[in-house]
Amino acid sequence: MSTQPTHFALLARLLHWLMAIMIIAMLFIGAGMVTSVSERHEWLIHLHKPLGIAILALVIVRLLVRFTTRQPPLPADLPSWQVMAAKASHLLLYALMLVLPLLGWAMISASGEPVMLSTTLQLPAIVPADAQLFAILRKAHGYLAYLLFLTVLLHLAAALFHGWIRRDEVLDSMLRGRDRG
Ligand code: HEM
Numbered sequence: 333m334s335t336q337p338t339h340f341a342l343l344a345r346l347l348h349w350l351m352a353i354m355i356i357a358m359l360f361i362g363a364g365m366v367t368s369v370s371e372r373h374e375w376l377i378h379l380h381k382p383l384g385i386a387i388l389a390l391v392i393v394r395l396l397v398r399f400t401t402r403q404p405p406l407p408a409d410l411p412s413w414q415v416m417a418a419k420a421s422h423l424l425l426y427a428l429m430l431v432l433p434l435l436g437w438a439m440i441s442a443s444g445e446p447v448m449l450s451t452t453l454q455l456p457a458i459v460p461a462d463a464q465l466f467a468i469l470r471k472a473h474g475y476l477a478y479l480l481f482l483t484v485l486l487h488l489a490a491a492l493f494h495g496w497i498r499r500d501e502v503l504d505s506m507l508r509g510r511d512r513g
């Protein structure tokens with residue numbers, strides 16, 4: 333029987349950290365967009381749309397990597413509620429990484445505006461133009477973005493709890509892998 337891996341695959345780790353930076357940036361860019369009424373901050377929305385669609389493309393690659401590579405097991409002595417919390421929160425993170433960009437794309441489609449990623453790159457509309465649908469999608473995108481914010485904060489706290497307090501292998505398995513013992 334093959335031994336359990338001690339760390340996430342290199343590609344999984346690269347995607348995790350690249351996407352962590354992109355997603356945290358997106359949360360601040362999004363919040364900056366809606367809290368600013370100045371025309372001078374238009375550049376934030378021009379950044380938000382292509383970066384969000386890049387996240388959508390990357391999460392698809394990431395899920396393929398997830399299903400074709402092996403993950404290190406959680407520490408055997410971890411209480412079962414923490415195992416469940418880890419699994420549920422990872423599932424929620426994956427779901428939000430997939431759903432949020434789709435909601436953003438659908439929201440602009442429903443507004444009836446062309447979905448422009450740059451001055452020349454246009455995406456097709458994925459839902460028909462409809463003011464009521466636009467209002468629902470806009471609310472859903474906003475609420476779920478803040479749910480992602482909260483989940484990322486809990487995820488960060490859990491990672492630091494493993495790295496600094498429990499001092500187990502979990503944080504290391506996403507950073508650089510462990511020596512096989
Ligand atoms: C992981 C990807 C994404 C994240 C984390 C994210 C996050 C956010 C956040 C935090 C806000 C502010 C919400 C509020 O306070 O109402 C926001 C607003 C917005 N997002 Fe995203 N977003 C993502 C993807 C996208 C994509 C792909 C698009 C479009 C192609 C998009 C279009 C918009 C628009 C138009 C708004 C302004 C909505 C309004 O005026 O209320 N987002 N986003």
Ligand code: HEM
Pocket residue numbers: 348351352353355356398403404406418422423425426429484487488491492502503504505506
């Ligand atoms: C802010 C800094 C972050 C740190 C320190 C961190 C740390 C970690 C660590 C240590 C793991 C491994 C957990 C395990 O072995 O089960 C992990 C997994 C994971 N992280 Fe993060 N993370 C961060 C940000 C993010 C962000 C922003 C996202 C996405 C929104 C994210 C999504 C995930 C997912 C989905 C997994 C599960 C991987 C899998 O089992 O497929 N992380 N993270």
